[in-house]
Amino acid sequence: MNTLYAVILAGLVFYIGYRFYARRIDRDIIQSDPRKATPATLYMDGVDFVPASRGVLYGYHFKSIAAAGPIVGAITAANLWGWLPSIIWLLLGVTFIGWMSDYSAIMVSVRNDGNSLSAIAHRLIAPRTRTILLFFIFFYLLLVAGAFGNIIVGVLFGQPQVPLAIVTLVVMGLLGGQMLYRWRTDLIVMTLVTVGVTLLMIVLGPLGMVVNPPAAQGAAPQIVQGPIGQLMVGWNTLVNGITGGAPVISYFDPTLPLPPNAPAGVAVANVNITPAFLFWLVFLCAFAYLGSILPIWRFAQPINYIGFWITFLTIALAGLGAALAVFLKPEVGMLQLAAVRAPDLGFTMEAGRAWQPLWPMLFVTIACGAISGWHALIGSVGTSRQIENETDVLPVGGGSMFTEMTLGMLSLLAVAVAGQGAGVPAFANGVGSFLSVFAIPQHIGTALGFSSFVVIVITVFQLVIRVMRVTLAEGLGDRMAIFRNPHVGIVISLLLMCLLVLSGVWVYLWQLFGSSNQLMASLSLLVVTVWLASTRRSTTFALIPTLFMYITTMAATLVIPRNLWETVVVPNMAREGAGIAVYGAIAMILVSVLLFVAAAFIGLDGWRAYQQYRRQEAAPTPAPAQPAT
């Protein structure tokens, strides 16, 4: 198998799924009608309701849904189960569920005066659905903050060539906001300056770095940092000197390898939180604090914009490299990773070990590239109010989701060609390999992969903290006035995130985030199904995915606490200094249980509403009244 076949396969699925399935649903079941007025044209107020062309909206919606999610999910799944199951789920998921979730959420909103999905759920299902949705959103944000925070601090601490790019991003973000909104600089000039300087610093970071071949067979290559990398290494060493090099916290992480001299069968501490790690955690908190407290135009928005360009350029170049590798550098184009990593697909359960069965865990690990509840929620309040014509909903909602699948596919290929390593390093190595097709040195390409990845993730992270603050204020501000204070909201959000970063086992954290996301997806699919029943349309195309996603996600929400209990709480309970890991795991178990109970309520309400509308449909139409004679 090589990357070209995978690219062709993705293109074929995109074409066939969109042309023959999505269009048929749009034409025959939803019956989109270009003559029907949309909320954007009915209620045009120049702000929230503004009709925009489908080309602009396609770009807008795609940018709103595609970033770190499909990348992280795909690389995690490839590491757990291999590339083959991951590719199959990406392709089937987007074809039968993913596009439909985005498309129908937007369409339902368009047909309901531009109301958000939660408002429609309130009306069609039950009033408490809306409250439960807010609850989901908060935990969704918290979990994504913990998962992304973990990745960012790990890379900033472990890859000394990267921090310069992030510091530059902060400066360029501030400059970008000033240029655009205060100095009224042209957008193109602002883009060239801010993105250009950030890219330059990304390249400068690894300059002078030398990668020596490994000393022994199977060992990692020896890396000698360039001047900037050495400066950062020196800084980390200086900070670690505070405790004389001793770790501040130590615990056992079941997903990481044990130290080489560890006795067999004993859960030896394999995670050491050093002062330098804590320093980068504080740096991340300061970054997020700026993004949350400053006006959105001043920092958060321009940072997001610069991050978009860095990602876009890296992914576009890497995608081109993946397609051309077979012709220009065939050794790069071959998938090195095993197609299936475990013959039993993870179904064998052993006491004391993490249980990662393909079903249901794959379906929550890869969320955004295949189906995501977040897309549906955002689409129903933003995109749906700008749709000019009902027939635009398919290319905008469905088309964007199919396009996002290609992003997940590319991430998967990057990990698969890297072969060795796991997670972010494997992704960065894969991007480096793809860029080497264009004669860019492998280590520069890898550094670009690392930096672009951190840039994507950190831009999302600061917004997540900002939104957590807003959600806390809206959810609790009426009951406790202190939550209306933005500083309080930010500090609480950051403290919760730090607890997850310091205690969280990353894979579980990501899967729990995926579960909350997929539960929101199940909810949006449920709303669509009930709406179809209430308007007497065929529900099959939405009902089957709803049931599949609901049952799968509920099952995954039970597997995660089991894994946390067996592999984190039990082995670390008696360990000195591992209290934070145990408390963190127990907190995550509680979150899982809460998500499960909340989802059970939604499922019950949804099923009742569905049955009620079906009964109405089955009831005979009353005969017209006869005129009195």
Place this chain on the structure above:
Amino acid sequence: MPLTPDPALTPRPPLPTVGEGATEEPAPLPRARGRGWGRGIPGPGGEGRLRLRGFVRSLKAFLYGMTGYEFERHALGERARLEDLFVLITLGDIIGVPILPPYYSLRLLPFAVPRLEAWKRRLLRERHTLENDEYDLIEL
């Protein structure tokens, strides 16, 4: 604070839907930049050239949607928030908040009339937490 009638912000009457006296070709609406996929664009050249021009136009619209459109929306939102406040101060009587003496409100009324309907709709519409600008920016 300019209050001259702005055609782009003037609310339009609702378009008739199917079965309610729909017209064959509804009048074109003011909208954000970019136009469709470019099919059937009139101009010199053959079919291939038209298709190419349509593709380039679509690509430009797509790129604009990914880049500058969010700034345009944010700027529009910021302006609307300021203007909403201005209308509230000057014409608050409409919703029972008499801030300015009625004489001045009545003098300003003709300038504000075109946007009053949209203003009321914006103020009275139920909003969801997800409608904050920040949510639009989170890409997941």
